[in-house]
Amino acid sequence: MTSDDFRFEVLALDGATQARRGRFYTPHGTVETPTFMPVGTAATVKGITVSQLHDLGAQVVLCNAYHLFNRPGAELVERAGGIHRFMGWDGPVLTDSGGFQIFSLADTLKLDADGVSFIAAGYGGAHHRWTPEDNMRIQEQIGADIIMQLDQCTPYPAGKSFVAEAVRRSADWAERCKVAHTREDQALFGIVQGGVFADLRRESVERIGEMGFPGYGIGGYSVGEPHELMFETLPGVCAALPQDVPHYLMGVGNPTTLLHAVAAGVDLFDCVLPTRTARMGTAFSSEGRLNLRNARFADDFGPLDPACRCAVCQKYERAYLRHLVKSREMLGAILLTYHNLFYLIDLMRRAREHLEAGTYGAFLRDWDRSPAADDY
Amino acid sequence: MTSDDFRFEVLALDGATQARRGRFYTPHGTVETPTFMPVGTAATVKGITVSQLHDLGAQVVLCNAYHLFNRPGAELVERAGGIHRFMGWDGPVLTDSGGFQIFSLADTLKLDADGVSFIAAGYGGAHHRWTPEDNMRIQEQIGADIIMQLDQCTPYPAGKSFVAEAVRRSADWAERCKVAHTREDQALFGIVQGGVFADLRRESVERIGEMGFPGYGIGGYSVGEPHELMFETLPGVCAALPQDVPHYLMGVGNPTTLLHAVAAGVDLFDCVLPTRTARMGTAFSSEGRLNLRNARFADDFGPLDPACRCAVCQKYERAYLRHLVKSREMLGAILLTYHNLFYLIDLMRRAREHLEAGTYGAFLRDWDRSPAADDY
Numbered sequence: 001m002t003s004d005d006f007r008f009e010v011l012a013l014d015g016a017t018q019a020r021r022g023r024f025y026t027p028h029g030t031v032e033t034p035t036f037m038p039v040g041t042a043a044t045v046k047g048i049t050v051s052q053l054h055d056l057g058a059q060v061v062l063c064n065a066y067h068l069f070n071r072p073g074a075e076l077v078e079r080a081g082g083i084h085r086f087m088g089w090d091g092p093v094l095t096d097s098g099g100f101q102i103f104s105l106a107d108t109l110k111l112d113a114d115g116v117s118f119i120a121a122g123y124g125g126a127h128h129r130w131t132p133e134d135n136m137r138i139q140e141q142i143g144a145d146i147i148m149q150l151d152q153c154t155p156y157p158a159g160k161s162f163v164a165e166a167v168r169r170s171a172d173w174a175e176r177c178k179v180a181h182t183r184e185d186q187a188l189f190g191i192v193q194g195g196v197f198a199d200l201r202r203e204s205v206e207r208i209g210e211m212g213f214p215g216y217g218i219g220g221y222s223v224g225e226p227h228e229l230m231f232e233t234l235p236g237v238c239a240a241l242p243q244d245v246p247h248y249l250m251g252v253g254n255p256t257t258l259l260h261a262v263a264a265g266v267d268l269f270d271c272v273l274p275t276r277t278a279r280m281g282t283a284f285s286s287e288g289r290l291n292l293r294n295a296r297f298a299d300d301f302g303p304l305d306p307a308c309r310c311a312v313c314q315k316y317e318r319a320y321l322r323h324l325v326k327s328r329e330m331l332g333a334i335l336l337t338y339h340n341l342f343y344l345i346d347l348m349r350r351a352r353e354h355l356e357a358g359t360y361g362a363f364l365r366d367w368d369r370s371p372a373a374d375d376y
Numbered sequence: 377m378t379s380d381d382f383r384f385e386v387l388a389l390d391g392a393t394q395a396r397r398g399r400f401y402t403p404h405g406t407v408e409t410p411t412f413m414p415v416g417t418a419a420t421v422k423g424i425t426v427s428q429l430h431d432l433g434a435q436v437v438l439c440n441a442y443h444l445f446n447r448p449g450a451e452l453v454e455r456a457g458g459i460h461r462f463m464g465w466d467g468p469v470l471t472d473s474g475g476f477q478i479f480s481l482a483d484t485l486k487l488d489a490d491g492v493s494f495i496a497a498g499y500g501g502a503h504h505r506w507t508p509e510d511n512m513r514i515q516e517q518i519g520a521d522i523i524m525q526l527d528q529c530t531p532y533p534a535g536k537s538f539v540a541e542a543v544r545r546s547a548d549w550a551e552r553c554k555v556a557h558t559r560e561d562q563a564l565f566g567i568v569q570g571g572v573f574a575d576l577r578r579e580s581v582e583r584i585g586e587m588g589f590p591g592y593g594i595g596g597y598s599v600g601e602p603h604e605l606m607f608e609t610l611p612g613v614c615a616a617l618p619q620d621v622p623h624y625l626m627g628v629g630n631p632t633t634l635l636h637a638v639a640a641g642v643d644l645f646d647c648v649l650p651t652r653t654a655r656m657g658t659a660f661s662s663e664g665r666l667n668l669r670n671a672r673f674a675d676d677f678g679p680l681d682p683a684c685r686c687a688v689c690q691k692y693e694r695a696y697l698r699h700l701v702k703s704r705e706m707l708g709a710i711l712l713t714y715h716n717l718f719y720l721i722d723l724m725r726r727a728r729e730h731l732e733a734g735t736y737g738a739f740l741r742d743w744d745r746s747p748a749a750d751d752y
């Protein structure tokens with residue numbers, strides 16, 4: 001099913017940690033890893049044009065099959081010529097299966113061994129039923145380069161037997177997705193579940209790992225548990241997964257968490273955090289998170305982040321950005337979103353440099369002592 | 377007060393109409409006229425970055441002294457180094473005095489010969505009092521290249537004695553603004569009022585015209601009256617005004633109205649129409665106005681306007697833009713705003729070309745017979 005189109009090369013291994021410097025080939029371009037992938041749920045990164053995505057150095061854009069299925073419809077995206085043509089982005093695209101959305105957003109969920117029935121919240125309340133096979137057909141219609149298996153993401157806290165059942169169901173569905181998936185120009189990734197339970201994570205990795213996917217999502221983290229709990233099991237998951245394919249930690253976007261997850265062996269990240277917090281007036285910075293609503297920025301004529309090289313930090317001052325945020329001007333959300341995305345994309349670029357230079361361990365130690373690490 | 381900094385050259389006069397092809401010099405750059413000036417009320421054109429304004433070919437950006445006075449405060453803009461530095465736009469800026477906003481937005485207005493007392497609606501309800509002198513100080517603090525006198529804009533319909541009083545008050549305030557204004561790097565424009573009454577328009581032009589302003593606003597139109605009524609008096613106003621300075625028709629943004637107003641002798645335009653309607657999902661086009669919410673665009677994979685050269689029309693299809701609008705995605709508002717601004721800016725560029733070639737009359741006749749003229 002997959003071919004050399006989706007080759008993953010490990011270019012360097014860190015001596016002190018499990019971190020990898022990699023390169024992932026896709027039909028729409030090469031992805032240097034580790035990297036952060038901006039989230040464009042409904043075929044748009046909120047407030048950001050495709051031209052700005054290129055300026056930012058975004059390598060992969062993430063869309064969501066649940067949302068696109070509901071609006072404008074996967075078939076319409078297919079008729080438009082696929083997701084790349086539809087949204088005007090010619091780089092790699094990844095679609096999440098929508099499993100997470102079904103289990104967190106959809107009303108009146110009914111789950112059985114064969115699939116899941118749900119009412120689409122926020123989309124007029126239509127009744128739908130998805131089997132793993134249905135989901136593969138939808139993601140094939142959308143046409144991303146990387147697609148994710150349909151899985152059952154468990155919340156935190158959740159009882160162990162509930163999580164165990166989700167691990168087994170997700171593994172069964174992984175097999176069915178693999179059989180159903182036909183497009184050779186798409187890489188289908190399996191997803192590891194298991195919550196905070198080390199033995200369930202181990203079981204999940206064993207079952208999914210032996211299926212030979214060209215990449216693995218690591219789901220069910222960052223769903224409310226303390227960060228420490230994630231790091232009790234994440235390094236083991238990464239170590240137990242096949243090493244010759246990318247590891248994608250789903251839904252994590254804290255700068256400090258990203259750097260530690262890289263050390264655990266993660267290659268790909270996505271999260272709404274940089275874009276969603278930007279729309280609420282919050283910016284990542286070398287001084288820690290800044291809430292631009294704070295009165296202390298009213299007459300601060302310095303750059304947003306003196307250490308940042310992005311177009312926003314070169315051009316605009318904090319007093320102006322605060323004015324935009326306080327005035328609820330779209331441009332405030334746009335400029336903060338641009339900066340926050342640059343911040344994470346650039347952070348991963350710096351991580352790659354340190355991995356190439358063999359200095360990642362020192363970089364991480366310095367980071368943890370810096371004011372930037374306050375968001376952890 | 378003004379100098380060669382604000383020289384206006386009439387480069388060509390149309391044979392068939394009163395239209396002029398002009399050039400207006402300002403300390404922050406030269407403005408080719410006729411032109412449309414995007415509205416950036418609160419020191420931002422909603423949803424559009426400064427870099428995009430440059431791409432659009434915007435020559436002047438309009439801000440509003442009423443809104444900036446209320447937030448973030450004129451003094452703060454001054455401390456930031458002035459409006460250009462504050463918003464990061466190094467081209468010419470024009471501020472409206474805020475007279476229109478006071479008379480249309482502010483609660484509990486109290487008007488007397490000396491000034492106006494008001495409660496700032498939408499800004500916490502603070503009590504304020506503005507005399508013409510106060511307004512000049514505020515606009516000097518903000519620091520635009522072109523500033524407008526404080527005037528009394530009358531609505532439609534309005535009784536003749538009420539409009540007559542507003543004409544006289546506005547003329548008195550024009551004189552006081554002229555005396556109070558001190559910054560030589562700013563051009564202060566007087567404003568003609570008079571509603572739909574030809575004799576009051578004549579009286580207003582006579583009084584304001586002899587004061588020798590470096591440019592004239594024409595206010596009190598496009599406040600609800602039928603277009604035909606405006607064109608009964610607008611050509612006479614333009615003809616009676618000094619011919620060696622720019623004529624600025626305030627608050628008009630219909631493409632067809634713009635072209636006819638150019639024929640009447642107008643050089644500068646501003647309006648929220650292109651930006652506000654864009655945010656509601658409406659686009660100007662060579663086929664007339666398009667409401668992207670319309671179901672007929674759901675699977676229309678053609679460009680927004682096949683006749684338009686803007687970046688949005690080169691890149692995105694109607695089905696995608698409709699999807700963004702229906703999904704209430706910021707990018708929908710951003711892309712339609714970009715297109716609508718380009719549409720008016722480019723329309724004025726084409727008008728200038730026809731004025732230079734002596735073909736404006738024919739251009740206008742063709743336009744009026746085209747589907748694009750449906751918005752009139």
